[in-house]
Amino acid sequence: MTSSFQAPIGTHDVLAPQSALWEGLVATFAEFAFRFGFTLILTPMFEEIGVFNRGIGEDSEVATKEMYVFQDRGERTYALRPEGTASVVRAFVQHQPTVPYKAWYVTPAFRYERPQAGRYRQHHQLGVEAIGTDDPAMDVEVIALAWRFYQALGLRRVRLLVNSMGHSECRGRYVDVLRGHLDEHRDQLCEEHQATWSHNPLRVLDCKRAPCVAVIADGPLLPDFLCAECSTHFSAVRKGLSDLGIDADVEPRLVRGFDYYTRTTFEFVADALGNAQNAIGGGGRYDSLTEQLGGKRAGGIGFGSGIERLLLAREAEGLTTNLINRTSDLFVVDTTGQDVATVIVDDLRRSGYAVERSFDARSMKSQMKLADRSGATLALLIGPQELEAGQVTIRDLRSDDFAAAQQSVAREDLLPALRERLNK
RNA sequence: GUGGGCGUAGCUCAGUUGGUUAGAGCGCCAGGUUGUGGUCCUGGAGGCCGCGGGUUCGACCCCCGUCGCUCACCCCA
Known part of the structure; x- marks a missing residue:
């Protein structure tokens, strides 16, 4: 059938009855965010490109090849939001609300990638940010919100992976040692990282290719390099989660795609999803992001969760009931x-x-x-x-x-x- | 960015070694006498067979290109 226009590659129209599942998901998240004391924030879908580049890292995968960058008629360079955190932190720096500032959002996110199951050029995220405190109890609160939300969705086969990236000094020490290790095994890395390992060694930890995985397997581990304070912080987070009955697996090689993370990082994996796109949510602490965006230092932590993947995970677990009634009386x-x-x-x-x-x-x-x-x-x-x-x-x-x-x-x-x- | 599979009605798909007016099921619409759905019966609407080019007397079918969908690698939500 010839149709003059269709939705762009990697994007989807969502019509009823599918759209009712979205209503249920968003309504449930809004309710949980409210219960946990988060208020709604709306920010522009595009920002000056620096907002994203500085935080997520200019050489990150997302920044280098996945951002939708464009110039407007005034020749300002903007980018469509590839993730949720940077805009909220920019808004925090701009408006300086009283701390801790706790906000939730629901937003489309744009990344120029080849689409596949659970991966789209426009996907949608639900998330929260809590800015202005270093208290590990806030880390626990943010992770607990995500956990309780997943439970409310009926998801059972979800695993929580946590790690600590330390703050800049302990991470710096780790990166030095890691760099040494990679240097020793430089010839054994995958093709891509043989060329780029030195620029940002942490990226290699993220590499799924067999050669890099092998090199990393007997490499140094981040948690072993934490300073006393970061270590105490990490312990407090783990204890807090444990007190709430939330199982967290420490995954010492977990690094996330954005450079702004410090200390706590975490990821939620839905084991019901068989494919590689099984991360339904992730996040972490970003204690220097406000400064990178031109503000005063303010610790923050947040997470984002992909709506499409949550729905896929629910489907994979055989959860067919909607979370909201959308039939007429x-x-x-x-x-x-x-x-x-x-x-x-x-x-x-x-x-x-x-x-x-x-x-x-x-x-x-x-x-x-x-x-x-x-x-x-x-x-x-x-x-x-x-x-x-x-x-x-x-x-x-x-x-x-x-x-x-x-x-x-x-x-x-x-x-x-x-x-x-x-x-x- | 790399590679595999696939593009025929709104949806899921048939389509015989290339042969004349392209089919089914579901869905949709209308009927099955005097105001009643869910079952059943009958009928109907709806396709430039993704698009462009080529081969051929003749192409949904073969070839090339292109666009799109999909899956995987990579990365991530």
């Missing part, structure tokens, strides 16, 4: 020209019911069919008889008993009758 069938329907539908909606109706003056049979398909519990029938008598016939669409399923009431008695029938 009532369907109004009117064969008298539908002027009555217009008024009754509005009345009912003002009373709080979810009400659907048909258009184009379809036959009764046709309207009943639509009523059935709408999923509504009850149909309200208005034909010439009801119009004449000032009545409405209530028909239970979910009952097999034809006689018991139907009842006619006066228009003024409709609301009480519905309250009884629907129990709401």
